[in-house]
Amino acid sequence: MPLDFDSTRLPSPHLTESHEAWRRTVRAFVDREIMPHVNAWDEAEGFPRELHRKAAAAGLIGLGYPEVYGGVRDGVDVFHSMISSEELARAGAGGLIASLMTHGIGLPPIIVLGSDELKARVAPLVLSGEKIIALCVTEPSGGSDVANIRTRARRDRDHYVVSGEKTLITSGCRADFLTVAVRTGGEGAAGLSFLLVEADRPGVSRSKLDKMGWWMSDTASIQFDDVRVPAANLIGAENSGFAGIVANFNMERLGMAAQAIAFARVCIEDAADWARQRQTFGKPLVKHQVIRHKLAEMTRHVHASSALLDNCAWRVKNGETPVAELSLLKVQATRTMEFCAREAMQILGGAGFVRGHRVERIYREVRVMAIGGGSEEIMLDLAARQMGL
Ligand SMILES: Cc1cc2nc3c(=O)[nH]c(=O)nc-3n(C[C@H](O)[C@H](O)[C@H](O)COP(=O)(O)OP(=O)(O)OC[C@H]3O[C@@H](n4cnc5c(N)ncnc54)[C@H](O)[C@@H]3O)c2cc1C
Incomplete structure (x- = not known):
C-alpha cells in the first residue's frame, strides 16, 4: 500500500x-x-x-x-x-x-x-468571483478578546461614521467589501455590530503586512478614519453582532481543522516519497527503523485527528454546534500539522530547508494555523469552560 x-x-x-x-x-x-x-x-x-x-x-x-x-x-x-x-x-x-x-x-x-x-x-x-470580501475583526489591541473591540461606528442620521483600526486582515488590500465588527453600543459583547464597508469609501486606508508564511495571501492593516457608511449597510440588528462573530468562528475552525489535517497528509506523502528514494548508509532511508517510526507516528496522529474531524462534521451536518469539540478539534488538528511538518522536514534533511516545495511552505504556516481563527490557549480554555471547568 x-x-x-x-x-x-x-x-x-x-x-x-x-x-x-x-x-x-x-x-x-x-x-x-x-x-x-x-x-x-x-x-x-x-x-x-x-x-x-x-x-x-x-x-x-x-x-x-x-x-x-x-x-x-x-x-x-x-x-x-x-x-x-x-x-x-x-x-x-x-x-x-x-x-x-x-x-x-x-x-x-x-x-x-x-x-x-x-x-x-x-x-x-x-x-461569481467578481468581487472580494474580507472579514475585519482583529484589532492592534488584540484579536483573542473579541468582546473588547474598539473600532466605533457612531450613528449620524442615516449613516454610521466608522473610526478605528483593524489588523491582520486576510485579503485586506485586495478586498472590495469589508465585513467589519464595530462597536455601536456600550462596553462588552452586547455593544457589537457587523457593518459592511465598501473598501473604496473615503477614509479607508490599507497597508500590506509582511509575514513569516502565507506569502501569497495579502494581509493588511486597515485604518478607518471617519468613514461614512449608509445605515442600510448594517448587517443584522444593532448591537447583536457578537453572536454572528461566534457562529462564524465555529465554521472557520472546522474548515481550518480539515485543512490542517490535509497539510499533515501532504507532509506524510512527500516525506515517505523522499524516504523511499534517499539512500543513506547503503539502504533507503525508509529502511531505517527510526525513520519508519516517524512515518508511522505521523500517520497515527493524522488518523486520530481525522476521526475527530469526521465526528464533528457529522454533528454539524445534523444541526449541532459542538463548541467544546470544535475547539479541541482545532487544537488537535493544528498540533497534528505541527508535528507532521516537523517530522517531514527532519526526514527531508537539508533538502527540506531549500525553498519552493510543499513541506517547506507548510512548515512556515504552522503558527498561523495554531493562532488564527482562535489560538490554542483560547480554544482550550473555551473547551474547558464548555465542560463546566
Ligand atoms: C496571517 C493571519 C491572517 C489573519 N486573518 C484574519 C482575518 O482575515 N480577519 C481577522 O479578523 N483576523 C485575522 N487574523 C487574526 C487572528 O484571528 C488573531 O491573530 C488571533 O485571533 C489572535 O489574536 P492576536 O494575534 O491579537 O493575539 P492576542 O490576542 O494578543 O494573544 C497573544 C497570545 O496570548 C494568548 N492569550 C491571549 N489571551 C489569553 C488568555 N486569556 N489566556 C491565555 N493565553 C492568552 C493567545 O493565545 C496568543 O498566543 C489573522 C492572523 C494572521 C496571523
Missing part, C-alpha cells in the same frame, strides 16, 4: 458518491489551475485575481450558498466543504486558500444576518 495523500485519509461512513464526485472536481481544478503555479505565486507574494472567477466557475466559491445569489446549496452538506478544504490543501499553500476563500469568513454574516437588499447587493458579486 502506498503511503500518500489518499491512503492517509480514513474512509468515512458519511461520504456518498456526490462527495466523491465533488472531490474529483476540486482535484482536477487544483491540478489544472493551482499546482503548476503555486511556488511562483508564493515567491511573487500574490496570485492573479482571475483565479477567483475561475474558482467560482468551478463551483468552489458558491458551494453551500443560496442558489438565488448564484450559489449551490441543494444536495450540499458540510462534508462537501470539508472536501474543498482538503483538496485545496493538497497544493500545500495555506495562503492561497486563505485568500481565495476569504468569502468563507466574510460573507456568512451577511447571508445569515443581513437584509435581503444587502444580500442581493453583495452576494452575487462575491459568489
Whole structure:
C-alpha cells in the first residue's frame, strides 16, 4: 500500500458518491489551475485575481450558498466543504486558500444576518468571483478578546461614521467589501455590530503586512478614519453582532481543522516519497527503523485527528454546534500539522530547508494555523469552560 495523500485519509461512513464526485472536481481544478503555479505565486507574494472567477466557475466559491445569489446549496452538506478544504490543501499553500476563500469568513454574516437588499447587493458579486470580501475583526489591541473591540461606528442620521483600526486582515488590500465588527453600543459583547464597508469609501486606508508564511495571501492593516457608511449597510440588528462573530468562528475552525489535517497528509506523502528514494548508509532511508517510526507516528496522529474531524462534521451536518469539540478539534488538528511538518522536514534533511516545495511552505504556516481563527490557549480554555471547568 502506498503511503500518500489518499491512503492517509480514513474512509468515512458519511461520504456518498456526490462527495466523491465533488472531490474529483476540486482535484482536477487544483491540478489544472493551482499546482503548476503555486511556488511562483508564493515567491511573487500574490496570485492573479482571475483565479477567483475561475474558482467560482468551478463551483468552489458558491458551494453551500443560496442558489438565488448564484450559489449551490441543494444536495450540499458540510462534508462537501470539508472536501474543498482538503483538496485545496493538497497544493500545500495555506495562503492561497486563505485568500481565495476569504468569502468563507466574510460573507456568512451577511447571508445569515443581513437584509435581503444587502444580500442581493453583495452576494452575487462575491459568489461569481467578481468581487472580494474580507472579514475585519482583529484589532492592534488584540484579536483573542473579541468582546473588547474598539473600532466605533457612531450613528449620524442615516449613516454610521466608522473610526478605528483593524489588523491582520486576510485579503485586506485586495478586498472590495469589508465585513467589519464595530462597536455601536456600550462596553462588552452586547455593544457589537457587523457593518459592511465598501473598501473604496473615503477614509479607508490599507497597508500590506509582511509575514513569516502565507506569502501569497495579502494581509493588511486597515485604518478607518471617519468613514461614512449608509445605515442600510448594517448587517443584522444593532448591537447583536457578537453572536454572528461566534457562529462564524465555529465554521472557520472546522474548515481550518480539515485543512490542517490535509497539510499533515501532504507532509506524510512527500516525506515517505523522499524516504523511499534517499539512500543513506547503503539502504533507503525508509529502511531505517527510526525513520519508519516517524512515518508511522505521523500517520497515527493524522488518523486520530481525522476521526475527530469526521465526528464533528457529522454533528454539524445534523444541526449541532459542538463548541467544546470544535475547539479541541482545532487544537488537535493544528498540533497534528505541527508535528507532521516537523517530522517531514527532519526526514527531508537539508533538502527540506531549500525553498519552493510543499513541506517547506507548510512548515512556515504552522503558527498561523495554531493562532488564527482562535489560538490554542483560547480554544482550550473555551473547551474547558464548555465542560463546566
Ligand atoms: C496571517 C493571519 C491572517 C489573519 N486573518 C484574519 C482575518 O482575515 N480577519 C481577522 O479578523 N483576523 C485575522 N487574523 C487574526 C487572528 O484571528 C488573531 O491573530 C488571533 O485571533 C489572535 O489574536 P492576536 O494575534 O491579537 O493575539 P492576542 O490576542 O494578543 O494573544 C497573544 C497570545 O496570548 C494568548 N492569550 C491571549 N489571551 C489569553 C488568555 N486569556 N489566556 C491565555 N493565553 C492568552 C493567545 O493565545 C496568543 O498566543 C489573522 C492572523 C494572521 C496571523
